[in-house]
Amino acid sequence: MRLEYFQLIDRIAEIDVGARTVTVEADVPSESTIFEGHFPGYPLMPGVLLIEAMAQTSGWLLIAALNFERMPFLAAVKEAKMRRFISPGEKLTVKARLLHEGSGYAMTDVAIEAGGKTTCNATLTFSHVPFPNAELRSHMEAMAQKIGFPLEAIRHG
């Protein structure tokens, strides 16, 4: 994770486009300026960033399901639960499942596990549109390479 850059996931461990599931790994950094404020003397991973990690995980699944032709944007967060504190240095596994593919929107069920137990979960809604510009698409392709997204396999079906 590079919290200051909103890079919340590190590696795609497994993606199954047919089954509409993805598992990613995310290592909470030991140090970050975020922890200086959240909270002084008691650093905790902010809940909003855990939700963002779940959104990004779901987002990669949707990008794969949409053949890397469209960009999903978070539209709604439902039933988000933060079941325990997440501390600096923890290793997280985030698992998402596509709940519904609508016309221009999609919903996912997603959960974060730490130490083998579910620590957060939510149902997320996304709207998705064709990539709005070449710069964003290029950035996402570079990020895909970085996190082990099977870009060529997705492109060629």
Add this chain to the structure above:
Amino acid sequence: MSTTFDQVANIIAETCDIPRDTITPESHAIDDLGIDSLDFLDIAFAIDKAFGIKLPLEKWTQEVNDGKATTEQYFVLKNLSARIDELVAAKGA
């Protein structure tokens, strides 16, 4: 057996917390019931699941934006119900 309109009205009432008796076939989901595009995604989700279809929201939105259709054609509930019936019939064809 409930009509398509009844099912849609029940979905809207439950999803958006709107009193069921205020929802009529002539109601415009946006203009009369105050449902915005984000809330309508929850309704579309419930309709898609209930009827086993995929409401073509992107196509409808594009048609409205291009001036080829009016929102009344898709979002007045009697018209929405008719569109759903067409999609269900097309699925079974």
